Amino acid sequence: MEVHTTQCCILMGCLCLFYPWSQVCEWREPEELAALLDLELRENGEPQHQLLQRIRDVAKYSVKTNHPRFFNQLFAGVDYHALTGRFLTEALNTSQYTYEVAPVFVLMEDEVLSKLRSLVGWAEGDGIFCPGGTMSNMYAMNVARYRAFPEVKLKGMWSLPRLAVFTSQQSHYSVMKAAAFQGIGTENVFKVKVDDRGCMIPEDLGETIELAKSQGAVPFFVHATSGTTVQGAFDPLEPIADICDRQGLWMHVDAAWGGSVLFSKEHKHLMRGVERADSVTWNPHKMMLTGLQCSAILLKDTTHLLKHCHSADAKYLFQQDKFYDTSLDTGDKSIQCGRKVDCLKLWLMWKAVGSKGLEERVDRAFTHTRYLVEEMKRREGFELIGKVAPVIKERMMKQGTMMLGYQPQGGRVNFFRMIVISPQLSHQDMTFCLNEIERLGSDL
Ligand SMILES: Cc1ncc(COP(=O)(O)O)c(C=O)c1O
Numbered sequence: 057m058e059v060h061t062t063q064c065c066i067l068m069g070c071l072c073l074f075y076p077w078s079q080v081c082e083w084r085e086p087e088e089l090a091a092l093l094d095l096e097l098r099e100n101g102e103p104q105h106q107l108l109q110r111i112r113d114v115a116k117y118s119v120k121t122n123h124p125r126f127f128n129q130l131f132a133g134v135d136y137h138a139l140t141g142r143f144l145t146e147a148l149n150t151s152q153y154t155y156e157v158a159p160v161f162v163l164m165e166d167e168v169l170s171k172l173r174s175l176v177g178w179a180e181g182d183g184i185f186c187p188g189g190t191m192s193n194m195y196a197m198n199v200a201r202y203r204a205f206p207e208v209k210l211k212g213m214w215s216l217p218r219l220a221v222f223t224s225q226q227s228h229y230s231v232m233k234a235a236a237f238q239g240i241g242t243e244n245v246f247k248v249k250v251d252d253r254g255c256m257i258p259e260d261l262g263e264t265i266e267l268a269k270s271q272g273a274v275p276f277f278v279h280a281t282s283g284t285t286v287q288g289a290f291d292p293l294e295p296i297a298d299i300c301d302r303q304g305l306w307m308h309v310d311a312a313w314g315g316s317v318l319f320s321k322e323h324k325h326l327m328r329g330v331e332r333a334d335s336v337t338w339n340p341h342k343m344m345l346t347g348l349q350c351s352a353i354l355l356k357d358t359t360h361l362l363k364h365c366h367s368a369d370a371k372y373l374f375q376q377d378k379f380y381d382t383s384l385d386t387g388d389k390s391i392q393c394g395r396k397v398d399c400l401k402l403w404l405m406w407k408a409v410g411s412k413g414l415e416e417r418v419d420r421a422f423t424h425t426r427y428l429v430e431e432m433k434r435r436e437g438f439e440l441i442g443k444v445a446p447v448i449k450e451r452m453m454k455q456g457t458m459m460l461g462y463q464p465q466g467g468r469v470n471f472f473r474m475i476v477i478s479p480q481l482s483h484q485d486m487t488f489c490l491n492e493i494e495r496l497g498s499d500l
Contacts, residue, residue, distance in 0.1 A: 079456030081119045125459070129475065130339075131342055137407075138402065141400040141405065145401065153386070153394065154387055156378070172338060178331060178354075187396070188349050189342075190230035192339070193308070195335075196279070196308040196334075196335040198234075198391075200308065200334065201216075206364075219244055220246055221275075222246050223280075224281060225466075228281065256281070276306060278305050279308050281309070282309050290326040293328060307333045312338065312339040313343045313477075315343075323422060335354060338354060345417070346405060367388040443470070448472075458488070460493075
């Protein structure tokens with residue numbers, strides 16, 4: 057049995073990563089795919105050779121997000137050190153809540169979070185890895201509400217006035233989800249205007265706060281973004297921090313993908329003022345390639361707000377009379393019970409390439425972006441209009457040559473959202489992408 061398990065692991069790894077996939081995806085209609093995969097679960101188990109074929113099929117028909125021409129999402133590519141960390145995490149299969157079951161990872165998480173915080177500019181603070189940027193943003197909103205109204209934990213929303221949250225028109229939709237999930241209400245998320253680069257206009261933030269107050273709402277949380285999801289805009293953090301200071305509001309910076317610029321001497325100015333924030337969301341699984349999922353919520357707070365806000369003191373896990381320092385049982389800071397280990401892949405990758413290696417990755421992504429913009433300017437007639445993008449997308453997926461997302465925004469019609477974060481990318485991939493858009497759309 058042990059041998060079989062090992063074989064499967066090795067084969068799966070080989071199939072997914074070293075097989076020379078020529079296509080990004082093998083598109084099949086859902087009914088055809090379901091039949092091909094033979095998904096039904098049956099009474100009896102299957103022999104090894106059949107299981108291996110199933111593993112091959114899973115790999116074959118899955119999207120190869122590590123393919124250099126997968127530009128579709130804010131994650132892409134593969135870092136083999138991080139991948140080793142991911143395999144090891146799965147193999148060790150522990151939960152990140154107490155020192156007794158995760159001694160290595162409790163210490164490691166602390167170290168990694170502290171290093172991320174130091175890049176933000178904080179010598180101390182708090183934080184936790186959680187399942188994605190959406191959750192990190194929810195943590196920020198919840199802790200901010202707890203700081204403003206600690207009675208919420210005991211008495212719930214009955215004890216609170218109408219609350220108001222502020223964020224830009226182009227912030228991630230997780231702000232709305234958080235407001236709905238936490239009983240604040242999506243109507244109480246006030247959208248602040250952006251300029252033509254997609255950056256929050258601080259003057260409008262000031263005015264919107266006054267508007268909310270005039271409606272009887274109580275402002276408590278400003279959600280700024282460093283690297284918006286579509287346009288990649290960095291909100292001006294210094295003036296936003298000035299407003300938060302004046303108004304006594306919690307300032308959160310959603311740097312889910314943008315946070316990685318803090319590694320780069322050349323680009324970290326984009327987040328000037330981030331050290332003045334109360335909390336930061338940072339997803340190393342986006343621009344840093346750790347693999348899904350790896351997201352940190354970082355806090356400046358040193359008063360254990362995170363723990364006070366979420367702890368439930370479960371006696372079977374967090375006994376206070378344990379034989380070791382119980383402050384190492386960090387799990388009660390989390391809104392979860394069991395929690396996956398997300399620090400190992402980042403730690404191993406960081407150890408392998410160092411902060412300098414990560415800086416180079418960020419700088420390379422910016423270089424690719426500049427190259428792409430220059431190339432597009434050079435090509436005549438490269439402005440896409442109307443319903444062209446969805447048709448080109450359908451064609452690229454059915455031919456499996458690349459994957460690229462599109463969307464409309466504001467008054468703009470559908471346009472392609474090109475993501476260039478993988479260090480495996482070269483200028484040839486950029487050129488390929490533009491040629492391919494031209495080829496696939498030449499008759500439109
Ligand atoms: C700015 C921003 N914040 C938050 C998120 C959500 O992150 P996750 O997909 O890890 O929940 C995204 C995702 O793209 C994002 O772009």
